[in-house]
Structure formats: structure tokens, C-alpha cells
Amino acid sequence: KEKELQRKIAFYEGLFYEEKRKRVTVADEPKLSLWNKKYSKLKEEQELFRQGLEQNYAQYFELNYASQNIGVEDVKNAIADNQSFIEFFWGEKKLYAFVISPNSKGEKPLQTHVIGDVKTLGKEISVFVKNHENPHSSFSEYVKNSYSLYQKILHPIVSQLDEDITDLLIVPDGMLGYIPFEALITELPQNDFPDYSIRNLEYVIEDFQI
Helix, strand or coil: CHHHHHHHHHHHHHHHHHHHHCCCCCCCHHHHHHHHHHHHHHHHHHHHHHHHHHHCHHHHHHHHHHCCCCCHHHHHHHCCCCEEEEEEEECCCEEEEEEECCCCCCCCCEEEEEEEEHHHHHHHHHHHHHHHHCCCCCHHHHHHHHHHHHHHHHHHHHCCCCCCCCEEEEECCHHHHHCCHHHCEEECCCCCHHHCCHHHCEEHHHCCEC
16 A cells, blocks of 8 residues: 555656646646645555554564565575665654564564654755755765764664674665665764865775665
8 A cells, every 4th residue: 555655646746846847937726736635635645554554663564575475584584694684664753674684593583673753864864965965065064964864874773783794785765765875974084074075984885785
């Protein structure tokens, strides 16, 4: 159901985009009004659906893959010994992560993490995207923002992984789709920012293949 809602929402977002590209002097108000009503209804359905999932977030991963006849053990057996599978779920209030690693050693094969508040993360991601795309943005602000996102989203997960894990198979959700995980900064520079360049920073890609 979630994928079907996402497909329909993307369809109407495409219609809105194409209508704006026409740059007509007088917009087709009846058409836009109809699209907006259908779009709003779909977004409401999606929100209610995700609220229901969030109440049982620990079961989300199992249910998601059970519908495809794929179990946690199947995923565990499919990944290499040096890989860890991470799927995020952008809930109504919180961001969750479901992690599967090949060598659990008696632990549950599926580990769940509550990452943080989506409102706070959403605002921070929006700032990161603007800084990332704007060549005139403050370098120090970009570095601090990138590091903060790493600390909040990835570090709580990778800090608990086995030392043999070198590859992360990440399935993003929601606004996480805007983040280039491999380019997040893992350490703040010790010297002043003006003495640093992009090349001198520490990135996720230096620790993990993504």
C-alpha cells in the first residue's frame, strides 16, 4: 500500500511540476484545484498509514519483507561477511533504522534504532541541501551541518557494527533521499576552518563503501 501511495503522490507532483514549467500567464485554476485536492487526500492517507506503522515500528521491517516472501534471515544470508544492511523508516514523529549484519553471534539478526525527531532532522537536512548545492554558502556551516547529520543518523549505527564491516547497504526513506551518505563528514577539523579545504576533511567513504 505504501508504494502505491508513493507512486500516486509522485504522479501528482509531476503534474504540478509540468504545469509550472509552462509558465502560462493565467494558470488553469480548476485543474490545479482538482489536482491539489487529490494530492492532499493522498498525503493524508500516507500520513495515517505511516502513523499506524510507527505504532508498531519494530514489526515494520518484518511486515515489509514478508509481503515479498523475503525474511530477515534471507537478507542476512544474501549479504557478504563485510556488509551491513541498513533500512531507514521516516515515521510521522521519529526516524527509525533497521540493521542486519551477517555475523550477529547470538544477537537478534534484526537490530532497531530510534534515530531522532523527524522535524528537527528535516530542518537540518534542508539546510544541508541548500549549503551543499550553493557554492557561495559558508564553508564552516557546511562542515558543521554535515558532521551533525553524520553524528545523529549514521554514527549511532556504525559505532555498534563489527570491525569487519566495510560496506553499508543503505535504503533511505523520506528526506534521507537527499543525503549523499558517503560524503558526510565524520570528524570536525582541529584547526580553524579557513585553513581547511574539502580535500582535507574526513568522510564516511574513507571508512565504508556505500
